[in-house]
Amino acid sequence: MTSLPMLNTREDYHVHANFNDHSPSNLSIENIVKRAEKLKLNKIAITEHVRKSSDWIEDYLNQIETYGNKKIITGFEARILPDGTPNCLMKYQKKYFIIASFHNLFHDKKKWMQALEKIICNSNVDVIGHLGPWHDEDIKITDEELNYLSNLMADQEKIIEINAKYRWPKKNWIKIFKKNGVKFHLGSDAHKLKDIGQFDRISDLINLVNK
Ligand SMILES: [Zn+2]
Ligand SMILES: [Zn+2]
Numbered sequence: 001m002t003s004l005p006m007l008n009t010r011e012d013y014h015v016h017a018n019f020n021d022h023s024p025s026n027l028s029i030e031n032i033v034k035r036a037e038k039l040k041l042n043k044i045a046i047t048e049h050v051r052k053s054s055d056w057i058e059d060y061l062n063q064i065e066t067y068g069n070k071k072i073i074t075g076f077e078a079r080i081l082p083d084g085t086p087n088c089l090m091k092y093q094k095k096y097f098i099i100a101s102f103h104n105l106f107h108d109k110k111k112w113m114q115a116l117e118k119i120i121c122n123s124n125v126d127v128i129g130h131l132g133p134w135h136d137e138d139i140k141i142t143d144e145e146l147n148y149l150s151n152l153m154a155d156q157e158k159i160i161e162i163n164a165k166y167r168w169p170k171k172n173w174i175k176i177f178k179k180n181g182v183k184f185h186l187g188s189d190a191h192k193l194k195d196i197g198q199f200d201r202i203s204d205l206i207n208l209v210n211k
Contacts (some may be wrong), residue, residue, distance in 0.1 A: 006210045007162065007186050011043040012036075012197045014077065014099060014129060014161060014187025019048045019056045021115045023191050029063035031193055033072060035149075039197045045073035047099050050088045057092065077129055082111065084118030086125060093124040094131075097189070099161065101129030109139045113149075120152050129187065131161035132170065146173055150180035157183070162209065164202045165189035174208050184209050 018027040029046065035046045046064060050057070064074045075097030078086035086093060086100045100119045106112040112133050119125055133139035141149075153160060160169065160182050166189070169177070177184070186206070190196040199206060 001041040013045040047075040050076035054094040084115035099127045099129040100125045102134045125128045130166040130168040146176040150177045161187040
């Protein structure tokens with residue numbers, strides 16, 4: 001087995017901001033950067049929820065340009081659409097750090113697998129966020145299928161996020177991904193300033209990757 005880099009709790013690759021209506025107004029880019037400095041984080045990716053129709057993107061990019069520094073990565077979190085593409089305009093996909101995540105029910109294992117395969121093979125996507133079939137209780141993925149998917153992820157150099165908000169992927173998924181050489185990193189999925197860089201609630205998952 002090849003040895004993989006350890007998860008670093010001073011790096012948070014999934015932080016939201018106040019450009020969507022469901023985060024508090026104090027989650028500004030300026031405050032996020034200050035919070036990261038205070039916590040002495042080495043790296044954070046600001047990854048606001050994006051849609052193709054989002055009209056705030058230029059303002060968001062300007063704010064990160066103004067307040068950011070070398071430790072700040074500019075990115076977006078995009079929903080994986082039923083056709084397996086991220087809900088993000090191509091010009092932003094190509095230029096910025098992209099987390100692609102399932103945020104909706106597929107109710108159909110074949111369609112879900114096809115969408116995931118397409119995302120894994122999409123060179124504009126950097127990371128797959130909180131991986132699982134969302135809350136589709138009826139979609140069960142076998143170990144054989146996880147082996148297949150994780151070999152594809154390793155081959156395509158996709159990073160799988162260990163997500164503190166959802167505690168996903170599940171442990172048995174992480175074990176198989178790790179065995180097949182998939183790379184991981186951490187994402188708090190913070191929607192509040194106090195959640196940035198906080199990974200205590202997934203220390204068991206971190207240990208599983210780092211042991
Ligand atoms: Zn998400
Ligand atoms: Zn998120």
